[in-house]
Structures are given as C-alpha cells and as structure tokens.
Amino acid sequence: MLSMSLKALKANPLKTTLIYISLIFSITSIFLISSISNGVISMYSNMLKSDGDIIITQAxxxxxxxxxxxxxxxxxxxxxxxxxxxxxxxxxxxxxxxxxxxxxxxxxxxxxxxxxxxxxxxxxxxxxxxxxxxxxxxxxxxxxxxxxxxxxxxxxxxxxxxxxxxxxxxxxxxxxxxxxxxxxxxxxxxxxxxxxxxxxxxxxxxxxDIEAKSTQNFVDNYNQFKIIKTSSNLIGLISFCMGLLGIISIMSITINQRKTEFGIKRAIGISTKKIILQIMSESTILGVFSFISAFFISWIALYFIRTSSLFHGYVNGEISSTLAIYLFGCSLSMAILGSIIPALNASKIDPIILMQGDKI
Incomplete structure (x- = not known):
C-alpha cells in the first residue's frame, strides 16, 4: 500500500506539489498564530508568577x-x-x-x-x-x-x-x-x-474595593488571556478550513484525471474500500511531510521574530509539545478529510463509465 501510494504521488508531481504547498501554508499559519498567542500569555504569566503567591487588583x-x-x-x-x-x-x-x-x-x-x-x-x-x-x-x-x-x-x-x-x-x-x-x-x-x-x-x-486571588487562579481566569486564546482558535479554524477547501479542490481534479486508473481497478475486482484507503494513504504521507516542513519553517520564523529588534521582545512564540501533537493531528485530519470526499465520489462510479472518460 505504501509503495503504491508513493508511486501515485510521483506520477502526479504538479498536483502533489500543490497539495503539499497548500498544507504547509495552512499548518504554518496555525503554528505561528497559536505559538505567538501562547508566547504572549506565557510571558505575562511568568512575570506575574515571579512576584508572589497572591495578586490583589481592584474589584x-x-x-x-x-x-x-x-x-x-x-x-x-x-x-x-x-x-x-x-x-x-x-x-x-x-x-x-x-x-x-x-x-x-x-x-x-x-x-x-x-x-x-x-x-x-x-x-x-x-x-x-x-x-x-x-x-x-x-x-x-x-x-x-x-x-x-x-x-x-x-x-x-x-x-x-x-x-x-x-x-x-x-x-x-x-x-x-x-x-x-x-x-x-x-x-x-x-x-x-x-x-x-x-x-x-x-x-x-x-x-x-479589592479582589484577591492566588496567582495561578488569576492567570487561569484573566479575561485578556481568554480573548487571546479565543481569537487564536478562531483564526486557526479559518486557516484550517481554507486549507481543507484547497485540498478538496486539488484532489478532485487529481482524482478526475485518474478516473481510468480507478475504473480499471474496479473492473479487475479491487474493492471500493482499497481504492479509498490508497487515496487516504497518499494524503496521509503528504500530511506527515507537510507537518514536518511546517514545523521547521515555523521554528525558523519564530526565532527571527524573537530575536528581531523590530519587536523589542514583545512578540514571542512557544511551540509546546502539546501544540505540536495537536497540529500533527490537524495536519493528518486536513489531508485525509480533503481526500476522502473525492475518493468516495470516484470509487462509487461504475467502472465502465470511468473507463469511458465521463466526468466524475
């Protein structure tokens, strides 16, 4: 299955590259948005935590x-x-x-x-x-x-x-x-x-006139942190949806061009399930490599942001293990969901129609 998926990706270099780039842009944008918001929250939290066990503010x-x-x-x-x-x-x-x-x-x-x-x-x-x-x-x-x-x-x-x-x-x-x-x-x-x-x-x-809280409780319930997290999640969701739509579009075109291949497979008895699994396998490979590329691009970008005199230290980013795992799941989800709809569409068409070259 893996070797067949790799061959299929090599056989369609342009479409493979377009999907790969689309995934990288989407994942990198989510990486940067999430890590910068986490960095801002972490910096302010550390500043507060270094000063005491209890914070007192106006009620x-x-x-x-x-x-x-x-x-x-x-x-x-x-x-x-x-x-x-x-x-x-x-x-x-x-x-x-x-x-x-x-x-x-x-x-x-x-x-x-x-x-x-x-x-x-x-x-x-x-x-x-x-x-x-x-x-x-x-x-x-x-x-x-x-x-x-x-x-x-x-x-x-x-x-x-x-x-x-x-x-x-x-x-x-x-x-x-x-x-x-x-x-x-x-x-x-x-x-x-x-x-x-x-x-x-x-x-x-x-x-x-005052409100006293433990430092940890204050950080956990600080309104500005909630606003930053909510905004980050919303922008990340938009990036995810845009990447997903791009992949669905490209995959639909790619699968349409491979209709004869799928028609022959159906004609010789290869099941719908195997065809779908092969397409999902191709997308999974792209998702993994896209995640790795996006991770290193984000790390380099955050390094320059962190060390740039332009931001004076106010903008920082942290790629935590939790964020990396979460975005790895997002990468695979984006790639698989983007391919499964066109794959289901192709696998259910009658093989005779597919081989005749009718549109999917």
Whole structure:
C-alpha cells in the first residue's frame, strides 16, 4: 500500500506539489498564530508568577491596566500572619522617542531585584531603568521622556521575559504621578506552609474595593488571556478550513484525471474500500511531510521574530509539545478529510463509465 501510494504521488508531481504547498501554508499559519498567542500569555504569566503567591487588583475590573488599588494596604497586609513580602506595581504604556508604545512599570523598591542590571544602578526618584532591547534603540541614551515628563536613565537591565526586557522601570511614586493611580496590583509572597486560601480570605476583609486571588487562579481566569486564546482558535479554524477547501479542490481534479486508473481497478475486482484507503494513504504521507516542513519553517520564523529588534521582545512564540501533537493531528485530519470526499465520489462510479472518460 505504501509503495503504491508513493508511486501515485510521483506520477502526479504538479498536483502533489500543490497539495503539499497548500498544507504547509495552512499548518504554518496555525503554528505561528497559536505559538505567538501562547508566547504572549506565557510571558505575562511568568512575570506575574515571579512576584508572589497572591495578586490583589481592584474589584470588578476587566483588565489590570484599569485597576487602581490603594498602595497603603501594603502596611495592613504585612501585619497578617504568613505574609513574607508585599510589593506593588503600576502597569502602563507610553511612546518613547520613535517607539510608538513601550511598557512602563512603576514598582516598589523591594521589587527592583527582579531586574538584573547589566550596567548602571537602580533608579532613584526622577530616574528610570531601561530594558536592554529598548536601550539599544534609543538615540538619546541619557534621558527618556514618558508622557510629559523627562527622566534620567540610571541603568540598563536584562530580563528573559520579553514584556519586561522591552520596557522601562521607575519608582512607583513617579509612575503614580504619570498614570494617576496608586497601584495596578499588589503582589503578596507567603511564607512556607501558609494556607493560601485562608490568607486570601483575610486580605479580602481589609477592603471591599479589592479582589484577591492566588496567582495561578488569576492567570487561569484573566479575561485578556481568554480573548487571546479565543481569537487564536478562531483564526486557526479559518486557516484550517481554507486549507481543507484547497485540498478538496486539488484532489478532485487529481482524482478526475485518474478516473481510468480507478475504473480499471474496479473492473479487475479491487474493492471500493482499497481504492479509498490508497487515496487516504497518499494524503496521509503528504500530511506527515507537510507537518514536518511546517514545523521547521515555523521554528525558523519564530526565532527571527524573537530575536528581531523590530519587536523589542514583545512578540514571542512557544511551540509546546502539546501544540505540536495537536497540529500533527490537524495536519493528518486536513489531508485525509480533503481526500476522502473525492475518493468516495470516484470509487462509487461504475467502472465502465470511468473507463469511458465521463466526468466524475
């Protein structure tokens, strides 16, 4: 069966190439869309997870960019049993020089250790720490303007998290004056063996204006992550359907040109099932090779996206084993479904009609 399928593919090089290219484009687009959305979610999740076990935001808020939490709650939270450290962060965005949008992080001093210095020192009031990818793009490396205020550059830091590496960090008091808020989030680190649920309940009683969640629960239920995943899945589905329709069209033409071959097979007693299995076998081979090609093309594309100075680390992609397995199944499904309809159509036509050359 395998040798016959390979011979059939070689006998129709143009159609085989067209199906192969169609599959590659469809699979690669799904690969890139899914991996980039996963990368964005992973970067932001890792940034949040590195800061604590509990995240506190404004109650009933749709996004952390709109959240405003009273930073004075830190003193009350630190009095609770089981709390090891509490920090605050303001998350914002602003144009910097020619860069249209740059992430701005206003943080408390006990969070500066999260940013590994490559040169200079941590910022004092009216100073900023600049991410390495942004620093390399600046024409003026001594000062930067955020909103309507100019800051001196105190140092440069490097982070494995693209969002942070492509941003600027300043004292939370300076960020508060720019964005007119106290804090976007409070991050709580608990001591070992602390009951997180009990600690969350105690924090929640401090104010009716806040919402406290475990970091993992916050990440799992963050609205923006759900929107990104839903959009990614929808675009991936469209790519899948477009690839599927393309394969069905090409396979219909290919099988129509092979009608005499199928008519002879039917005439000498080869069953409909075997004819269908052969066509499906041909498509499966194309699906496997298309997946392998799409995987390497996607990996190369993601590498250039990740290292390109154009994106400043904000766009990243992760090809997880789960995603690879899922797309391998999609590749086979696309190839098999695209061939099975024309195959059923060809195998059911009377062999005499097929050999006479009538259209399928």
């Amino acid at each position: 009933k808020i749709s996004d952390t960019f709109f959240s405003n939490v009273n930073i004075k709650l830190i003193k009350e939270i630190e009095k609770l049993k089981g709390v090891q450290k509490t920090s605050a962060i303001i998350v914002g965005a602003s144009p910097v020089e020619e860069l249209p949008i740059v992430a701005v992080y206003g943080v408390t001093q006990n969070r500066f250790d999260n940013y590994k210095l490559t040169q200079g020192s941590y910022p004092k009031p009216n100073e900023v720490l600049v991410g390495k990818s942004i620093y390399n793009s600046l024409s003026n490396k001594k000062t930067v303007q955020i909103a309507d205020k100019k800051f001196s550059v105190s140092g440069v830091y490097k982070s494995k998290i693209g969002f942070e590496n492509g941003g600027v960090v300043l004292n939370i008091s300076d960020a508060s004056a720019i964005f007119n808020k106290s804090a976007s989030m409070l991050m709580v680190n608990s001591k070992i063996d602390t009951n997180i649920k009990d600690l969350i309940s105690k924090i929640q009683t401090l104010s009716s």
